[in-house]
Amino acid sequence: MNPVFLPLPFLLAVLSPHCLVGSSTHLEPDRVERLDASLAVGENGERLPFRIDLERTDGTWRAFLINDPERIEVPEVAYDGSHLRLALPHYRSVILAERQGASDAFVGTWTKVRGAARIAKVPFEARLHVPPPARRVRRVLPKNVAGRWAVHFESDENEAVGVFQQEIGDDEVHGTFLTATGDYRYLVGRIEGADLELSCFDGAHAFLFRATVGEDGTLSGAFWSGNWWNETWTARRDPAARVVDAFAQTRWNEEISLADLAFPNTDGEMVSLARPDLRAKARMLVLFGTWCPNCNDEAPYLAELQRTFGPRGLSIVGLAFELTGHFEEDAHQVELFRDRYSIPFPLLLAGTADKAAATEAFAALDRVRSFPTTIFLTWDGRVEAIHSGYAGPATGRAHEELRRAFETHIERLLSESDAQILAETVRRFEALSSSSWWEETPDGEVELRLQRDGGSDAAIRIPHPLDEEAGKPLTSEAVLLGDALWIGNELWKVDAATEVILDPFDAGRRMHPKGNPTPLLFRKGISTPGALLAALAAEDPKLRREALYALALEQQVTADGTDFLVEALRLLADPSLGVRRTAAWTLGRSDDERAVGALLDNLDDPNRSFRREVARALHTIAARRGGERPPWLKRVEEIYPG
Missing domain, CATH: 2.40.128 (Lipocalin)
Structure with a gap:
């Protein structure tokens, strides 16, 4: 098969299916080329360096992104010496470059889909690798940064930890940063005198860290993620530095249970998390994104856990939060992810990658703080533990500790x-x-x-x-x-x-x-309209829900019931999903235009369950009114056919 090259500029929507795909065989290559590559991430000319290894075997090129010691194979490769195309479909990411005349330089663009209407383009350059002199003359001996550091990033309320390795007198530095939400994977770089530079490019994220060792021994510098994020960071040596406990950050909302949660699989079929075929002694729910490198680090380990503990009663379900919000596109990415890691458990589409929207979509957590988030549950759906983030293989000891902790929780759940x-x-x-x-x-x-x-x-x-x-x-x-x-x-x-x-x-x-119909209210002696209205402001969300339900049963919500209607409209924004859903149902019993307007304003809510309740309420209003179809009904029927 001859390689096919797409002209620049490249549109991600037309990824060529004919490009040469890297083979999984291990034959010795007959030709090897190494590229010293870089991405322009900073406004002042800052470039992120990384290495690409190209290997040809029997006419087929393979490519690897090198973050020593990590070696990431690129799934789709096309290279003829003049044109280079490296595509990572699972990250919706591609590098396209052309050789500049007869030189050894390549110039092009790294393109990455970052959201429904967000496509990042980062200038790319590369040159054929020239080995450095066997003995390099250093004007200044490099500072030594080996060890553990307490790190503060400008945008993070939690302290991070830097772990660096460096031989005495050597300028090469390896390491990573551990944060409350995960890690920055394998970083590699150098320190020249007092100036440190570390970087990583894995096809999804492009990280560049720079810092200077001050006279007091502290580090102070800047961090770039692609060409879309830049912030400052500082660090001080601290052998005892630790990130916050990943098991202590996130809480389960006791109002929500597995019976409340249902999401579509990649075929569009709704799957309840309380479905009988998902029951098991030990259960894990994993909130992840196919775009997330830490989630990609966790995926093979989760597959390993399912294969190891599945026969004894472990059931894992993955809940994907994807970039675009377009079902077909996101479902395709999830299927690529499943196939890439041979995942043997169900993957469902739960929402979008924005953490605020993800918190609304998955109301069972007080807040979605990180991807991945791993939830351990008992056989009857009670939460045993919640772990935020994932310390991947680059973190060394922290990764081993995480594996032991996960397996301890699983063994405890299986012991019943x-x-x-x-x-x-x-x-x-x-x-x-x-x-x-x-x-x-x-x-x-x-x-x-x-x-x-x-x-x-x-x-x-x-x-x-x-x-x-x-x-x-x-x-x-x-x-x-x-x-x-x-x-x-x-x-x-x-x-x-x-x-x-x-x-x-x-x-x-x-x-x-x-x-x-409302035993809780009967038990508390709440029955008069005044007492029911007062209960709508109760601290207990279930009391608010039951009072609203009782009021809706006793009177139609019309313009004549002004106080009640105002309260029902207010409760559409209640923190409790159960109250919000009951408010939508209540307003569906009204013919007041304020109710219709408020319901229409909530049709795009991130929470699928609430969105469906809103659509059902509007459908009920339209059916009760009869006559000519309102113009908004078509939009409603896309969510709830009625």
Whole structure:
């Protein structure tokens, strides 16, 4: 196959499928070329140096990005001595360059997709490598920076740690920085006198660190990430320097459980994290991005964990937060990631890479601080630990400590016996089945009875009144997984705190004790309109949710119910996802134009569950009004067909 070269400028959307792909064979190359390359990252001419090794075997070129000792093979390579194309599709990244006449210099561009409408272009240069003299004359002996440093980056509230290796009298320096969110991978560079330079280019990130050793022994300098980020940093020697505990940063939102969380796979099929086929003794949820180098470091280790511990009861699910927000593009990147690392567990698309939007999309965490974030859960969905970031192989001892910690958590989760799990599940099921549950439907009440029969669990739904039109009782298999109750293929969430069983995907649908749709309010003696309105400001989000639900049942939200409508509109921005979803459902019972406007303003919310509730409410309003279709209904139907 002859190599195909794309002309400059290059558009990422037309990555050639015909370029020569690096072979995985290990034959000795018949030709080797080394390029000393650099990227122009700074406004004042600062360039990030790195090395490219080109190897030809049987007419096929392979290329490697070198961050000594790391050697990253480039998946797609085309090179004919005059034109160079290095593509890393899994990072949506490509280098295109041309030889300048008969010289040994190449000039071109590194192009990287950084978001839906953000494409970075960084000037690239390279020259054929010329070996340095065997003996270099140094005008000044290099300072020694070997050891551990406490580091402060201008933009980071947490202290980082620098770990550097350098032989006495040598000017070559290796190392990395550990931060609260991960590490800066393999850095390599030199120190000339008191001036230190370290860099790394892995196809996704381009890092350049410069600093000067001061008279007091401290470091002071600047950091560049590509040509889009620059900040200052300082450091002081500290053999005891440590980053913040990665297991102590992030908290789980106890209001949210696995039953509330569902995301699409790469085929677009919605997958509930409480689905029975995902149950296991030990569970891990991993928030990651295919664009994230630390996530790429973690991926092969996660695959190893699944293969090692899977037969004993470990189940991992990856939740991808991608760059563009366009489903087809992001799904393709996730599939490339899965294939690249032979990942043997499900990968779902959960949101976009922006951390604020990711926090909204994955409301189970108080905040998404880093990619990756790894969550360890028990068999019934309780959180055992949350780890922010990932200390990769470049961190040496820190990486080994992380592996031991992860495997200790997994072993602890796997230690619970099958008999203990079965006994606890039976106890919970029998507690639920000790009374019947009632659901209000447009056709009347439906009674649910749960029972165990010969070791199997069943759910019997009985329409009331029981007549020919209502039909006969319906019996389905019932499966209880933590607080997730599956009745046939239908998922419900058991909310023990409020003594109701909720539909996690429809805020207006629930099962409750007969005649008492809000037991929590009954228990607290909250029943009058004034008391219910006051409860909307309660500290407990479940009390706010239940008060809002009760008010919505007792009166239609119209312009006449001004106080209630204003409160429902306000609660669309409540910190609690459950309250926000109930507010959307409540406003769907209104014909007030303020309700329609507020709901339309929330159609693009990052949280999929809330967005669907908003769309359902608007669809309900449109259906109730009848007549001519409102112009906004088409947009609504893209989210919720109705």
